[in-house]
Amino acid sequence: MSDGIRRRDVLTGAALALVGGAAARAGVIKGELPWRPDTASPPPRVEPGPWQFFTPEELPTIEALADRIIPPDSQTPGGKDAGCVVFLDRQLAGAYGSAEGLYERGPFIQGAEQQGPQSSKTPAQTYRAALQAIDQYCREGRGSGMPRGKHFAELAPEQQDEMLHGLEGGTVDMSGVDAKQFFTTLLKDIQDGFFADPIYGGNRDMCAWKMIGFPGARYDYRDWVSRHNERYPLPPVSIGGRADWTPRQR
């Protein structure tokens, strides 16, 4: 039997952070395994719909960034068409964007690199500030040989790449945003979106998995472990299934 420790008191601040909902109450486990129906938590599936984090001003910039990090080619879409920006939009609007669960007590002191990031900003705040700084940098034509008055998305691909190299190397001054750190985060997030299960909004039609030959969420390779140096023949599947399994769906 598993029954919550019944106490109706107002939650204390200290405990609040740890409580995720009705099921997330302290419990007593005795006599049998505490299994209860309908307590599983399947992953939230990203649905198409309005942008939840990015503003209309930010979108062209982040989409262009995604396409320079993962450029389209004749066989595989780039970051934008693969859905990496949709992925990032939902991530930034959710727990990741608000740094949920991380240690956020001060003081915030910059230490040695080996001591890890010490920013008081959440990823959502960082993206907001960085995208604005990138746009401003471009419009002011601050890079050498860069045109004035253009948004990042309007630059030629080579000029965009030059900007990215500047961020990567930390040579672009982004008024208050740590360019290098932001670039590391951006790179990670876009590539995460490209390779994560398509239920999160990126890797559309499992394009990234098809590109490399990863079969996805298949769970059983017993017949294959001893078959050496042979190409695995089956197409990938997602946690959400595969289009030809559910032909009537969207």
Place this chain on the structure above:
Amino acid sequence: MARRLPRKDVVIVGLGWTGSILANELTDAGLEVAAIERGPWRAAATDYPPNWAQDELRYRIRHELFLQPAQTTFTFRNKMSQTGLPIRNWGAFMPPNGVGGGGVHWNAETWRFLPTDFVLRTHLTQRYGARFLPADMTIQDWGVTYAELEPHYDRFEYLCGTCGQAGNLQGQILEGGNPFEGPRSRAYPNPPQPQPFSHTLFAQAARTLGYRPFPQPSGNLSREYRNPLGVRQGPCSYCGFCEWFGCGNYSKASPQTTILPVLVRKANFVARDRCEVTRINLDPSGRRATGVTFVDTSGQEWEQPADLVLVCAYTIFNVQLLMLSNIGQRYDPVANRGVIGRNFTHQTISDVVSFFDPKKFIFNPFIASGAIGMCIDEFNGDNFDHGPHGFVGGGYMGQVQTNGRPIETTPVPPGTPKWGAKWKQAVKENYLSATKPGTGVHGSMYSYRDVYLDLDPTYKDRFGRPLVRITMDFHDNELKQNRFLTDRFAEIFQAMGARQMDKQYRRAPYDIGDYQTTHLCGGAIMGTDPKTSALNRYLQSWDVPNLFVIGASAFPQNAGYNPTGTVAALAYWSAEAIRTRYLKSPGPLVHA
């Protein structure tokens, strides 16, 4: 005000691997046992069923099954002269949370330590002379021997259904096993897992170089198994979502798949989940524990009185609880006095990522299990003469690649840009024909005077208590060891036919952002002298005899293997001492 619960014979802090073992042993002895666990109950059906367990973003990247730093974290610095800063998001290691502890999402690489590991200082001093050891290296003998622990290793392996090939059966060296291992009383309960292509090629290459490769002992099952408690596991399906993930197939040894179904049904056992123990309570003499205080999710404080307190909360939380409960003398590295926080260690790992001709090699890296792999042990412990090399220690090395999960395992050859068209092309070309073992070189980390735990002067947890502060850096001995081992490792991939290799040596300073196993050890170590150890050889506190502290926190230094086989053997060893000796006459089991 804390609410007081009825007294129990035993209270156990933490229901992970060690907590489950101790609870089962002591309920079998007829004792009333309560376990208090910080995290939630976890089970395959609700938390990681096979219809969505294979979610790399959720479990690997956002690490859903782990502790959140907001609940508790640590501060970190390399040197005593620096200011410790908080670990805001996990990096170098990742603390487990929830029933089953690390057993839920470990790889299940199930090793024994070498006989010489337990008498390390004595052995090295005899072979090389005391002056061979760096002056500030604080390694010690354990106070327990391999021979004493052997039956307990055996019990854990039969509990788990560990798959492997014996290399030393009662002194007889067997072909295909690890010839360096200590003698084992019987063979592994299950045969080794079949090996994928790159793992098999690695073993062939190692053999051509004169080494004796063997399958890594694995708690991912090669066949159906029913353990001595009557709990069943199914065969592993090589899904490639093992470590960081829970197993949806019931084929990875964990408390859930080996002990809990029996334990939870016992009338003399009760567990509480989502309850964090904040303090071990002492009577006014300070020499006797009276129980523990814990807080539930509503913020309510409870007291669980008990005659015997077992701290099974994982290495660094064990030490945290001792410090915050003012038990034992805190270690002071300047005066070189005190024991709580002393001899803290981690692991010295590195990797070699290799790239092969895609036209000739299809490795299918996604076909793997968490503890799959072919290893060699020629360079572990003192299996080779260190005289010419000027360092001590070592580790196993192997093609132990567990996955081809694409966020984590899409390696590109050195010199490739990190993004853009060239990066994309390189990912595509190399995915099926690269090897990335992960922890390919799995080396020891010995203990030093200036690597330790204490309480941070500035940063606090959510209850306003000081965080534990980690002071840790690599010393020359470990860096030399790693360079030597990584070079030997790369030679094997070269012999395998690699076109290009990326040798990722371990470098100083120790980086808290770079994952390097969750094998934290020490801080409340066992030994024979209360001046240099917190616990006696039965893991009983020298200061508070009705308190036992179980876990890798007891390791005086870390060996070149994964710890849990030894952690579990110590848990059984300690349980036996409690059952056969302590209960008859409660009090110190060793007189100092």
